[in-house]
Amino acid sequence: MSGDQAAGGATAQPSSSASAGAAREPLASSEPVGLAVIGLGVIGRRMLEQAASVPGLRVRAAWDIDPQACRLAQADFPGTVIAADPQTLVSRSDVDVVYVGTPPAFHRPYALMAAAQGRRVFCEKPLTSSLDDAHRLVAELAELGTPNAVNFVYASAPSADYLQRRLSEGSLGAIQGIDMRVFFSQWPREWQASAQWLRAREQGGFVREVLSHFVYLSIRLFGDCRLIGAQVSWPPDATLCELAASATLECAGIPVTMSASAGGAGPDEVLYTVRGTRAALRLSHWYEVSESDGQAWRPVEVPSARYPDQRVAAYQEQLRNLERFGRGLSHPLPDAALALRVQTIIEGILSVR
Ligand SMILES: NC(=O)c1ccc[n+]([C@@H]2O[C@H](COP(=O)([O-])OP(=O)(O)OC[C@H]3O[C@@H](n4cnc5c(N)ncnc54)[C@H](O)[C@@H]3O)[C@@H](O)[C@H]2O)c1
Structure with a gap:
């Protein structure tokens, strides 16, 4: 089934009837930003849960192609x-704002449906499941002129802000390299057992799902990045996602090494390391910061405002920025367009056979 077919029969192209739909009155600053949620799986449900604690956001309604997902969301998030x-x-x-939280193959039709209606679009990453679709979507959204944003949570995570601050202070010395390392003993991870599309080559795999966050973070911290070379290990079943991948990138002249694998014993690893001549900083388990000046890694306490947990802090700060996006603020x-730059690198890696 194509993404367009799966969008509940909706046209993927802007139509005159769609653009003639109910216009939104200018939003008063006292009024919460109204959110619509499409897709009520792991991440759509997280949006329902987390948006409830942001006073400036209000989920107005939601929808999922699976009636059972709708029933569960209603039971677990009353109202x-x-x-x-x-x-x-x-x-x-x-x-x-329409939040598109479906698997990537369906992002484009819903993003276009929302944009054609004049709604701001907040789309999950990766932007789409194919580079062609991503190019088309970026051009179509630009033509419709509706503001859009993509949910790379390192955009707002206090730990990513901390890395950025230390880099701009120059306190790591001259940057020599960046390492990205992920390992999952099981893919999809246990908590994603219901998201079987993550096992499939068509739109899943940990390179798209996880490394796209690190590529985004590198672009945020260092500017443009390009793929130099990659190697991918594929299973014999051509419908299944990668078993392992390694790649070399260059970000603002800095060499980046990427290595990712799944399967086997041992704790999962999600590590992003920036090495300077004076010190190195590392993100582990996504958001925990540690530092080394050549000795063992020692944890760094990153202020995260009201939130004791860096993961919650990242998501909550992202939603505060989503509110600003919804109000047309900076x-x-x-x-x-930036998500397309990320995807160009990711799909470049995955194009290696
Ligand atoms: N930003 C992040 O940190 C983050 C984290 C996890 C997942 N994601 C992204 O969120 C998206 C969803 O991932 P997930 O883990 O929630 O997947 P999931 O499989 O748990 O949920 C997807 C939901 O979409 C529904 N769906 C499938 N096709 C649909 C369609 N055509 N129309 C409407 N609903 C449809 C499914 O019924 C399901 O309920 C993916 O793009 C994924 O990469 C982002």
Whole structure:
């Protein structure tokens, strides 16, 4: 099934009837930004949960192609309104931002449906499941002129802000290299057992799902990055995702080594390391910062405002920035064009056979 077919029969192209839908009145600063959520799996449910603690955001309604996912969301998040269909959802007059939280193959049709309705689009990463689709989506969104943003959480994570601050102070010395390392004993991870699309080559795999965050972070911290070379180990079953991948990138002249694998015993590793001549900084388990001046890694306490947990802090700060995006204020969230730059590197790696 193509992404367009799966979008509940909705047209992927802007139509005159769609753009004639209910216009949103200018938002008063006292009024919360209205959110519509499409896709009620792991990440859509996380949005329902986390948005509830941001006073400036209000989930107005949601929809998922799977009725069971809709029922579960209503049971677990009482008060969730389920729309009759996606077009009804994005046309609601109280919706400012449409959050697209489906698997990547379906991002484009829903993003276009929302944009055609004049709604701001907040799309999950990776932007789409194919580079062609991503190029088309970026051009189509630019033509529609609706603001868009993509959910790379390192855009707002206090630990990523900390890395950026230390880099701009120059306290690591001259940057010599960046290492990205991920290992998962099981892919998809246990908590993603229901997301079987993550096992499939068509739109899943840990290179797209996880390393895209590190590529985004590198672009955020260092500027443009390009792929120099890659090697990928594929399983014999051509429908399944990669077993391992390694790649070399260059970001602002800095060499980047990337290595990723899944399967086998041992704790999962999600490590991003920046090495300077004076010190190195490392993100482990996504958001925990540690530092070395040549000795053993020692943890760094990163202020995370009201949130004791860096993961929650990252998500909450992202939602505060989503509120700013919804109000048309300045915000640090990357747009689809930047997500396309990330995806160009990721799909470049995955094109190696
Ligand atoms: N930003 C992050 O940190 C982060 C973290 C995890 C996942 N993600 C991204 O979020 C997206 C969803 O991932 P997930 O883990 O929630 O997957 P999931 O499989 O748990 O949930 C996807 C949901 O989308 C629904 N769906 C599938 N096709 C649909 C369609 N055509 N129309 C409407 N609904 C449809 C499914 O029924 C399911 O409920 C992916 O793009 C993934 O890469 C982002």
